[in-house]
Amino acid sequence: MSVLLIEPFYGGSHKQLMDLLQEELQEDCVLCTLPAKKWHWKARTSALYFMQTVPTSSNYRFMPEHKLARLDKVIGVKRNGDAYQSEGLPGQQESRAVMKTSDAHPESGLCEPQPGLCTTQHEGLPSPAAAPVQAEAPQSTNPCQGEDKQRLTFNLSNILSGLDYQQRPLHIAWPHRWEHDKDPETFFKVLMKLKEQDLPFHVSVLGETFSEIPDIFSEAREVLGSSVLHWGYLPSKDDYFRALCTADVVISTAKHEFFGVAMIEAVHCGCYPLCPKALVYPEIFPAEYLYSTPEQLFKRLQNFCKRPDIVRRHLYKGETAGFSWAALGSKFRSLLAAEPREDL
Structure with missing residues (x-):
């Protein structure tokens, strides 16, 4: 089973969690991201972008049969062996071609969906065929800095x-x-x-x-x-x-x-x-x-x-140990390894 991580705001604490999960689950982990900019727009539109660019795989699409049947009617999902391939999604073929390029590199922003490698980082929400750009480092554009x-x-x-x-x-x-x-x-x-x-x-x-x-x-x-x-x-x-x-x-x-x-x-x-x-x-x-x-x-x-x-x-009266990876690591692994359920 693969683990698919999607993060439309790949920066700060969001990036910290994704990097930690990718490091700890590195045996079979696919990470797809967008740069940490304009979070309010990412919240509204990133799902459309990822729908077009995330490679389809039955290894991480925890979807029960009744939902697959519904999806069949809505967007024309066809079963082909052990994998489900989507047709009729704008840009799907182009994005699949880009992601399966054998000599792609992580720094290009798009790569083959291998464990720990697939990171899509684009400036906005362009069509999947558009030239990818790297996520930018925080810029010191503030005159108060420098x-x-x-x-x-x-x-x-x-x-x-x-x-x-x-x-x-x-x-x-x-x-x-x-x-x-x-x-x-x-x-x-x-x-x-x-x-x-x-x-x-x-x-x-x-x-x-x-x-x-x-x-x-x-x-x-x-x-x-x-x-x-x-x-x-x-x-x-x-x-x-x-x-x-x-x-x-x-x-x-x-x-x-x-x-x-x-x-x-x-x-x-x-x-x-x-x-x-x-x-x-x-x-x-x-x-x-x-x-x-x-x-x-x-x-x-x-x-x-x-x-x-x-x-x-003063001695802090709350607890912070419960938020450490030592306390949460096994819970994340259990959650991500869960068998598909009807209510998903």
């Missing part, structure tokens, strides 16, 4: 090394994508209010940037000034975890979140979490770590700025 980013990245350890641990200002981390659905506006308005009151704090703004960056980032960078310890994406995971390990508090202001890997990682690194009392967060974090309004978030941080020792002595 030289400042390099200068700040490991000034962090220099700044902190000369200060007694308990005397350092509160260090706040925001490890999210620089996009509107993570609500950076609320986060920075709270920090600017702390700044107006001359409360001491440091901030590390982490996470990936894309072609469109909310204006609040450039405004906040100027206002926060010397309070900034780090500003921008850290490609090295070790550097990223090192930054989190020096932070005291990790903040989420997200308006759209199904899980929140960045928050779990930060807590695992010793950060005190503050999350909205909404979305998935109440299912993961105890009530002590939730806030309902920006005013509540401000008051919590105001107290922590005055008494950073409160969070530095």
